[in-house]
Amino acid sequence: MSNFHDYLRDKALVRSEHLEQLCSSYLSNRVVKKGTFVLMKGEVCKQTFFVESGLLRLYSIDSKGKEHIIQFAPETWFVSDRSSIYFGKPSEYFIDAIEDSELAVLDNHYIDTAISISPEFRTYNEYLLQNHIRHLHNRVNMLIGADAQSRYLEFMSLYPNIIQRVPQWMIASYLGITPESLSRVRKELTENKG
Amino acid sequence: MSNFHDYLRDKALVRSEHLEQLCSSYLSNRVVKKGTFVLMKGEVCKQTFFVESGLLRLYSIDSKGKEHIIQFAPETWFVSDRSSIYFGKPSEYFIDAIEDSELAVLDNHYIDTAISISPEFRTYNEYLLQNHIRHLHNRVNMLIGADAQSRYLEFMSLYPNIIQRVPQWMIASYLGITPESLSRVRKELTENKG
DNA sequence: CATGTACATTGATGTATGTTAAGAAATCAA
DNA sequence: TTGATTTCTTAACATACATCAATGTACATG
Numbered sequence: 001m002s003n004f005h006d007y008l009r010d011k012a013l014v015r016s017e018h019l020e021q022l023c024s025s026y027l028s029n030r031v032v033k034k035g036t037f038v039l040m041k042g043e044v045c046k047q048t049f050f051v052e053s054g055l056l057r058l059y060s061i062d063s064k065g066k067e068h069i070i071q072f073a074p075e076t077w078f079v080s081d082r083s084s085i086y087f088g089k090p091s092e093y094f095i096d097a098i099e100d101s102e103l104a105v106l107d108n109h110y111i112d113t114a115i116s117i118s119p120e121f122r123t124y125n126e127y128l129l130q131n132h133i134r135h136l137h138n139r140v141n142m143l144i145g146a147d148a149q150s151r152y153l154e155f156m157s158l159y160p161n162i163i164q165r166v167p168q169w170m171i172a173s174y175l176g177i178t179p180e181s182l183s184r185v186r187k188e189l190t191e192n193k194g
Numbered sequence: 195m196s197n198f199h200d201y202l203r204d205k206a207l208v209r210s211e212h213l214e215q216l217c218s219s220y221l222s223n224r225v226v227k228k229g230t231f232v233l234m235k236g237e238v239c240k241q242t243f244f245v246e247s248g249l250l251r252l253y254s255i256d257s258k259g260k261e262h263i264i265q266f267a268p269e270t271w272f273v274s275d276r277s278s279i280y281f282g283k284p285s286e287y288f289i290d291a292i293e294d295s296e297l298a299v300l301d302n303h304y305i306d307t308a309i310s311i312s313p314e315f316r317t318y319n320e321y322l323l324q325n326h327i328r329h330l331h332n333r334v335n336m337l338i339g340a341d342a343q344s345r346y347l348e349f350m351s352l353y354p355n356i357i358q359r360v361p362q363w364m365i366a367s368y369l370g371i372t373p374e375s376l377s378r379v380r381k382e383l384t385e386n387k388g
Numbered sequence: 389c390a391t392g393t394a395c396a397t398t399g400a401t402g403t404a405t406g407t408t409a410a411g412a413a414a415t416c417a418a
Numbered sequence: 419t420t421g422a423t424t425t426c427t428t429a430a431c432a433t434a435c436a437t438c439a440a441t442g443t444a445c446a447t448g
Contacts (some may be wrong), residue, residue: 129323362395377396
């Protein structure tokens, strides 16, 4: 359980006086049960979610009805559809809760004012953007080149904590393979190790 | 041939008086022959390249020695390794010229001062970032779900002009398939159309 | 012009991954 | 506890794509 304000203070180094100014109506809290959608395809995304506790996922559904998980968002992660927010276009994605979760909900206006009030917030926001890009680059690089096994190994080393919290078929979906294939990969790995 | 300053004025709406201030030593021009590298793996990327004419590519080489093209950059496009620039880490990527090209070379310092001098530049830079993210999202979505043929069709509709300028094996590399597969996909498409 | 180099095509064959289907194991609800 | 879902595993089979190899084609360069 990670309080949003504490996080901004400790990680983003936002000063207390600024935080107090930021207690606006554009910031709210929300408790959601597992399975709750906070964004659906076709909606224009107007909020960014900070996960205080629990776990969300961002995913798309293709023409054949298959889910493709783009991102997991555990505690202290932000999740939203930046493109939809920025360009004001209907989202291609869904965001829902994989676990019961507590969220801080940031309206766009909140972020704008926070940026103008706090230089530290601005810096941190920039960091998040750049980090997002770095992450997506890695993702592209992995999807374009690596086979099932290396994808799984990379995922394990990057997100060891997530593995234990989500069903395997979701990890498979994130990796761009079928649950059956993932099962085989895992079998191979244990055989060659034990 | 698209002059960098003209581009900033017309597209980014940067005011002339600001542009004049920006004629600093942190901005230079460079003419490169086909095949010239402007970034190599292991280097820390310190520059952003604006393509005035010609065509660059950004790509990685995997453990088996295979190239994977991440991005093409034709006229009026920017290309760099943002993560390397921002985090100051050695790049995983190469950038080289596919055609003889004319570049505007922006040092990081240039961008910083431009942002502080010109609000329009700041806005445009933000737009470029967001656009980059949108582009990468599409890319992930495509790589994770679509088969060879749909990837090719999507590429054609997004970048019809690039298709005619680069060898097919590079397009295959961008799509994450082999040149042979791409050739077969193209054959199928012409057979089913004609 | 001749010759080489890069690129594209095509076919034969191999392989990783998908598909389908069934049953085992785990989780959840009553 | 019991039954009902959901998830995971396993196997047989299908398939898209990769690999390997040969040939064809274009365009460079001497």
